Amino acid sequence: MSGPRIQIWFLILLLVVCFALACPLQSRFVAWPGSRANGDVFAITLGESRKLFANEFFVKADSYYHSGFYPTIFDDNRAFKTAHMAEDTGAVNSQNHGEEESFMGPPRNWIDAFGRHFMPDRHTHLDEGGASGDLSGSEGVREILPWLKLSADLDPQNVQNYIVTAYWLRQRMHQPKTAQEVLLEGLHENPGSCDILFELGRLYAESDHDTNRAVNVWMAGLHNWRPVKGTEDEVAANNFIYEKLATQMGAEQADVGNWQAAIQWFEKAKAVSKTPDGLQQMIELLQQHHSIKPKP
Amino acid sequence: MKTILAVAGVVIKELYRRKDFYVLFIVTMLICLIMASVRIFNDDKIIRYLKELCLLLVWVSSLVIAITTTARQIPAERENRTLLPLLAKPVTRTQLLLGKFLGCWLACGIALVCFYLFFGALAASREHQWPLLNYFQAASLHWFMLGIVIAMVLLGSLVFAAPSSNSTICFVVVGGILLLGRHLDSVALTLPEPVRSVFLIIYYSIPHLEFFDVRDLIIHDWPLIHWGYYGLALIYGIGYMVVFLTGASLVFRRQSVN
């Protein structure tokens, strides 16, 4: 047999071997837990490292919330530890303290002082009109949404993305249906998430005025809540959502006149709260107004 | 001046007869148009992400055009030996350098006008407003920054023999300055001596290109930069261009042509 013919046969043989190997390997690869085959484009291209990018985009959204007036890693960012766009939803435990306006500190030298004339110089929030300060333009908060969407696509397990997106869609964009879709998608990715259930309950209560449905969702959240053992911040964040759920339940019970039940929910909230004084005042107020004896 | 303008004219002709600019412009346009067609949460008024993306592409493209075009000017003249008939004319080396600088700077200016017009049209199609002065300040500061970069690359092209090494070094330096230049003094304070002093010397001697990056002005609709500071920034930019061009002229004068 001549040389080229041997090569052709060899090539055909290799193709057959490859095809034969591909059939069993394909099913094994798809079944393998580390397989990216079933993921979206980000999962396929970036793998787990996409979560790093997700956090960057979440911070980017908060930077947009401030119209670019935002600290870098070299600035004093204690007042920006928790994204303000998330903090303002009231559904996230804030860790911020310190000055919001002067995170850059006083100018260090003439170059720094001169350079500050070329960058945003005021602390503003987009939902309050942003850099122009025009409150009629508070819908400008829409500008944070692309980055939040991107962040959620990259890290579907970060529940804050869904909460913040849904909150602003509902509050400023007047799109409760879209907000609900976002939260349900978040719930699909994070089944039983207390944070998402809390926000979903608020949506039902405040936008749909469907208190019963809201209470059911909050109850589900409370049912799913478990104490966590971890860092102080993790415990505080976990307790915070329990406090919010219990407080909402207390408020709902108070609204329908179940004073005793309301006080019980506030007591539960107080037990985990970092600021129990406010809740204690609420409890005492209810007890005074409705002559309910305090529990021994 | 006629000599400088003649040399500059050839550089400009080279830019618009090569494909680099068109490729970058078309790629920028395509990416932006694709991104503009994405509807996020059914809201077609969301614009800032698009402005940011488009401006980022404009910045990257303009830097690529400025650095690659400038880096090949003198080495290509040497390689093709066109430097010989050129300098055999009554042209001084300083005039040649100034012509090359002016040509590259004007060529980048023309490219910037095209990019900003496209960007403006894209932004205006969604925002229905065109803050001309904001655009003017952002684009002109951008152009002056490119002037500094071009002067720096021209000096680099006389120091480093290969255009590719010069381009790579200049990309790293420019990117480093834009990202870290503002914070080098803070970084220096965390370091022991003598590294601290080295960092501080670098901080005070590098051109602070970040002054010229005022994209937030048009992305986030910030009020205009005070015209006095704007003017000072332009003077600062011209100062660094003169420094780099003087350095280039001194180096070039001492070099043999072939």
Place this chain on the structure above:
Amino acid sequence: MAAILKAENLRVEFRSREAAQGTKVALRGLNLEVNAGEVFGYLGPNGAGKTTTMNVLLGFVQPTSGAASLFGIDVRQPIARQRIGYLPELTYYYKFLSAEELLRFYSTLFGLSRLEADRRIDELLKLVELEHARKRPIRTYSKGMQQRAGLAQALINNPDLLVLDEPTSGLDPLGRMKVRQIIQRLKGEGKTVFFSSHELGEVETVCDRVGIIHQGELKVVGPISEIRQPRHANLEQAFLEIIGFETQSAS
């Protein structure tokens, strides 16, 4: 006759890239004069110092010692180059320009007016037979066409002195003949031509005087007849004798 090109005691040393080799002497006390209206052939083997001499005369290389002048002006002054035309060896002109644009660019460097430039460009394109391709980009030109475009750029300012560095190298016989015709025509117009070449036959045809350089030293200068007669040989044999080829082969 007045000398319009003058080199006095020129010495050029280059620092070698390898430290062990020290410095390399390219020219050793070169004295040379070229008179107005003559065609001067500058001969020498590869590495003899022909191109270095031209580089010094055109201000591209600073001499280590000695002086050079064109029309009585120090070659370091740009104005000394106002009345010269130069054709370097193996040059690839701006590929994105047409011959017409190339010539217009160089005419601007000499400060020619638009009208004058138009006239010169038409004349020169006709002279170098590139009229048909005047609008075509240079990248589409053959090597011979590029060399002729180079010759045209060297003549754009109607120079009194033309410096040509191996003008026929790499050209086919037809191309060489055309370049030779152009040089002869310039000679007829009374121009001074200073050119280096390896083509001794060509030199013999067009030159009034020749200079032979070897290892940085000018060995002989004079009319071709004066170089040939004492040796009873043709120019090629005389050239080989002067550069010591026979001596070397015998030893």
